Amino acid sequence: MDHVTALECTLCGETYDPERVVYTCPNHEGVRGILEVTYDYDVVRERFDADLDGAIPDQWKYRAFLPVADDVDPVSLGEGGTDLLEAPRLGAELSVDLRIKDDGRNPTGVLKDRATSVAVTKAKAAGREVVTCASTGNAAASLGGYAARAGLDCRIFVPEDAPEGKLAQPLVYGADVLGVAGSYDEAYDLSLDATEEFGWYNRNAAINPFQVEGKRTVGHELAEQTRGDCPDWLVFSMGDGCTIAGGWKGFREFAELDLVAETPKMLGVQAEGASAIHDAFRETDDADEVADTVADSIAVGRPRNTVKACRALEDSGGDSVLVTDEEILAAEATLGRTEGLYAEPAGAAPIAGLRKARRKGIVEAGESVVAVLTGNGLKDAASAMRAAGEIERIDADLDDVIARYGA
Numbered sequence: 090m091d092h093v094t095a096l097e098c099t100l101c102g103e104t105y106d107p108e109r110v111v112y113t114c115p116n117h118e119g120v121r122g123i124l125e126v127t128y129d130y131d132v133v134r135e136r137f138d139a140d141l142d143g144a145i146p147d148q149w150k151y152r153a154f155l156p157v158a159d160d161v162d163p164v165s166l167g168e169g170g171t172d173l174l175e176a177p178r179l180g181a182e183l184s185v186d187l188r189i190k191d192d193g194r195n196p197t198g199v200l201k202d203r204a205t206s207v208a209v210t211k212a213k214a215a216g217r218e219v220v221t222c223a224s225t226g227n228a229a230a231s232l233g234g235y236a237a238r239a240g241l242d243c244r245i246f247v248p249e250d251a252p253e254g255k256l257a258q259p260l261v262y263g264a265d266v267l268g269v270a271g272s273y274d275e276a277y278d279l280s281l282d283a284t285e286e287f288g289w290y291n292r293n294a295a296i297n298p299f300q301v302e303g304k305r306t307v308g309h310e311l312a313e314q315t316r317g318d319c320p321d322w323l324v325f326s327m328g329d330g331c332t333i334a335g336g337w338k339g340f341r342e343f344a345e346l347d348l349v350a351e352t353p354k355m356l357g358v359q360a361e362g363a364s365a366i367h368d369a370f371r372e373t374d375d376a377d378e379v380a381d382t383v384a385d386s387i388a389v390g391r392p393r394n395t396v397k398a399c400r401a402l403e404d405s406g407g408d409s410v411l412v413t414d415e416e417i418l419a420a421e422a423t424l425g426r427t428e429g430l431y432a433e434p435a436g437a438a439p440i441a442g443l444r445k446a447r448r449k450g451i452v453e454a455g456e457s458v459v460a461v462l463t464g465n466g467l468k469d470a471a472s473a474m475r476a477a478g479e480i481e482r483i484d485a486d487l488d489d490v491i492a493r494y495g496a
């Protein structure tokens with residue numbers, strides 16, 4: 090890994106050897122000292138010789154940027170390379186030039202597969218046999234799938250109220266799924282204690298400095314897919330905050346290496362019931378650490394990557410907005426109805442946020458926007474029914490159809 094120079098603390102700047110297993114900087118209480126992977130971009134640039142022609146078979150096209158040694162075989166299910174689709178009908182509704190990157194098309198139905206692929210690749214290469222994480226549902230399914238792919242044991246901590254569809258998936262992948270009687274934040278703390286006790290490999294998005302590096306590939310892909318036509322805004326939902334941070338880091342790297350000329354402003358979207366990153370960015374104080382939103386994937390009371398996420402918003406000249414559950418569910422239905430795209434609530438939240446940002450004048454009419462749909466609607470049918478309504482029941486009789494639609 091001669092292209093990886095260090096793990097650098099986002100709080101105090103202390104650096105650590107990337108070959109040693111360190112999760113967070115010990116200079117700070119708990120897991121606050123989040124580490125950032127730093128690179129020698131001369132080496133990266135020398136190794137990255139792919140054509141930027143928009144043909145992206147999977148995220149390993151950007152292998153030169155990933156913190157994985159040369160001689161390691163990736164554990165892959167074909168993650169990344171997702172479509173960037175024009176969204177003219179929804180765009181017209183919002184008076185913007187809109188494109189949507191559908192990352193719900195990843196192997197387990199979620200953008201997190203990009204990160205999990207990197208984490209499990211590293212766990213396997215290091216000879217680790219057990220991987221673990223805490224999850225609101227999607228990271229559990231994702232880790233379950235990649236652990237099965239790699240032949241590793243998988244032990245997952247979820248809050249017991251996670252949507253059932255999301256828990257069925259890791260069970261099918263053969264993972265141990267431990268439903269913790271408590272919140273995501275409590276499941277998270279328990280997974281850290283177990284990691285320490287047993288020495289398992291922890292994929293937790295916020296604290297494993299390597300796995301989040303996989304999320305940069307959504308930024309690399311977007312930079313390539315919008316080359317010569319950079320959007321004014323790039324919209325992500327925010328839970329722990331590492332997805333938006335990774336997307337920004339990837340895009341920015343392409344600009345710094347002169348692979349693209351411009352970068353977009355980042356718009357971060359949170360639910361009103363889980364607003365910690367928005368509050369930190371705006372420097373408003375909301376001491377409420379209890380997360381409450383229909384968008385379970387971003388229901389995070391104490392985000393671990395607030396620093397990185399706020400940096401992405403600031404460095405890009407971006408902004409953040411909050412949306413209500415009603416607005417999120419309405420956006421889910423609108424996405425489906427106008428563009429044929431099926432998102433879970435956290436995946437639809439960027440569209441709700443874009444509508445809010447238009448109303449507030451943050452995003453202006455006629456600007457160009459790319460929204461990232463982070464998770465597939467098939468994962469959470471119950472929320473989808475809340476968003477779109479119930480089916481109509483009729484008798485097996487043509488007269489009932491005629492009564493409904495006329496003769």
Ligand SMILES: *Cc1c(COP(=O)(O)O)cnc(C)c1O
Nearest residue numbers: 227328329330331332386463464
């Ligand atoms: C995890 C997740 C997010 C948020 O990502 P963070 O890195 O926690 O901010 C958004 N949408 C979906 C579908 C997710 O699974």
Ligand SMILES: [Zn+2]
Nearest residue numbers: 098101114122
């Ligand atoms: Zn530190």
